Amino acid sequence: MQIKNVLVVCIGNICRSPIGEYLLKKQCPHLNVSSAGISALVDYPADEKAQYTAKRLALDLSPHRARQLNTALVMGADLILVMSQRQQKHVEQTWPMAKGKTFRLGHWQDRNIADPFKKEQHVFDEACDLITTCVADWNKNLTN
Secondary structure (H helix, E strand, C coil): CCCCEEEEEECCCCCHHHHHHHHHHHHCCCCEEEEEECCCCCCCCCCHHHHHHHHCCCCCCCCCCCCECCHHHHHHCCEEEECCHHHHHHHHHHCHHHCCCEEECCHHHCCCCCCCCCCCHHHHHHHHHHHHHHHHHHHHHHHC
């Protein structure tokens, strides 16, 4: 199956998944990439610290607005990238049709990406660095 629609998922859809979404859009312009949250802070912009750290990568998260993960988004995605094993399990249990197309963003490194929400800026920077590495891994594997 050819992957065209990628959905990046975290909890609130204001920190990790927007960074992953915008980075994937930049590195994989041939893909339709979006994001959502398991418990989204619906209509909130990306967290200020996430926006700040994303600017290092020349990413502008200002257009982002959080949205709730739902059945239509899961069904429309060819690939769902989550931040942790717990999130993967939750998505696959809630939407059984997600099995086989839901993976951790850190799949290729066997890593979870910890939630930086309400933590210091350096924690956001570290999460962003890991997201960057993981997106590069997916880029290599999606284009081969």
